[in-house]
Structure formats: structure tokens, C-alpha cells
């Protein structure tokens with residue numbers, strides 16, 4: 379590849395970010411490491427890095443075609459992608475189409491209830507604090523983002539929903555919820571981080587079978603097999619390898 383991996387800039391729970399020869403381009407290496415419950419539960423799952431790297435590349439390209447600005451540039455190896463370097467906003471944006479996970483725990487509502495309109499929530503990205511939910515006023519008061527940036531993150535998060543609900547529905551999959559992160563580049567907000575089954579909930583539309591990281595959280599087994607099934611159904615070409 380033309381961009382050799384430079385020095386390690388940041389090691390997350392599932393990806394490592396490296397510098398490249400170009401100051402404004404980073405290399406994201408998708409590891410097989412998988413974590414849940416804010417890093418309390420961990421495992422290495424063979425082929426997960428490769429599968430997620432390719433699912434992400436496919437989804438990011440579809441989002442770009444639909445007019446969502448993203449940091450994604452191109453695949454750069456089985457577990458590597460090149461992305462634009464962003465100044466990340468330290469909040470996570472979650473969109474929910476169906477109740478599951480923390481909204482059920484927080485509000486005592488049943489799992490599986492359709493949400494129409496879809497629900498948008500901000501969470502502070504902080505594992506030590508277990509990513510607490512925050513509202514617009516927290517984001518403003520602590521200077522994590524401006525009002526205009528919040529409005530843009532909300533707008534782009536719903537635009538992503540419009541594209542991806544349809545993409546997954548056509549593959550017989552319900553997009554239950556997902557987490558997005560955004561970053562700044564030249565005064566604009568771009569979608570950063572990743573879109574993979576590690577950061578969303580995907581249920582088989584007819585059986586309700588979990589095809590996402592809940593398989594790992596709940597010890598259901600077949601985690602990477604489920605991610606590969608998602609890839610196959612939405613039309614991602616996966617190379618051989620680990």
C-alpha cells in the first residue's frame with residue numbers, strides 16, 4: 379500500500395489508530411479484540427477485525443453516496459482503512475428505532491417496542507463513568523459541542539437512519555439502534571469512527587435473531603458468524619483470512 383503505517387497514535391478497545399505519511403490521514407487498524415460493558419468483558423474473536431473493516435468500508439461508502447460526509451477514504455488492507463484525521467467531538471450519538479439495551483434499563487420499558495419517531499440520545503464518551511447519558515445543556519455547558527454542531531449531529535444521525543434502515547431492511551434485517559461519533563474538519567462535521575455490528579443492534583426481521591455484539595454481551599456464541607451473515611446479506615465482499 380502507498381501509505382505505510384506510522385506511529386501508534388491511539389489504542390482503543392477494538393481499533394488502533396496510526397499516523398501515516400500524510401499529516402491529515404490516519405490508518406485505522408481493526409483488531410480482533412472485542413469488548414463490552416465499557417471494557418469489563420473482553421475477548422479476541424478470529425476474523426472479527428477483517429469482517430468489521432469491510433462492513434464499515436461498505437456502509438461508509440453507501441453513506442457518502444447518499445450525501446453524508448464521512449472521514450472514510452479507502453480500504454488499505456484486510457484489517458486496515460485510511461481515514462481523514464478529525465478533531466473528535468467527545469459525545470456519542472445514539473439513534474433508536476426499537477427499544478433495547480440501556481433505554482429499557484433506564485426507563486423500565488419492554489424490549490422490542492417500535493419507536494416512531496426514532497429516538498436520539500447523547501452519551502458522554504467516558505468508559506470510567508460508563509458513558510452516562512447527557513442532554514443538550516450538558517453538551518453546551520461543558521463546551522463539548524456548539525448548538526449548531528448538536529443540530530448538525532442530530533440531522534446527520536437521522537440522515538444515516540434513512541439510508542441504513544432501508545439498506546438493512548432490504549437484507550431482511552431490522553436496524554434497532556446504533557451509535558455514531560462525529561469530528562470536525564475545516565469547520566465541518568463529518569461522521570467518524572465506524573459503523574459495524576460492534577456499535578449497533580441488528581435483528582433478523584423474521585426470527586428476531588441477534589446479529590450484533592449482543593451475541594458477545596450475552597454469551598450467545600457465533601459472534602463473527604453473525605457479523606459475516608450481515609456482510610453477506612447486505613452484499614459486502616469478504617476476503618479469506620483471519
Ligand code: TMP
Nearest residue numbers: 478479480501509555556557577578579
Ligand atoms: P445502549 O443500549 O447501551 O445505550 O446502546 C445503544 C446502541 O449504541 C447499541 O447498539 C450499542 C451502541 N453503543 C456503543 O456501541 N458504544 C457505546 O459506548 C454506547 C453508549 C452505545
Ligand code: ASP
Nearest residue numbers: 391413414415416417591
Ligand atoms: N458500551 C459499549 C458496549 O457495551 C462499548 C463497550 O462497552 O466497550 O458495546
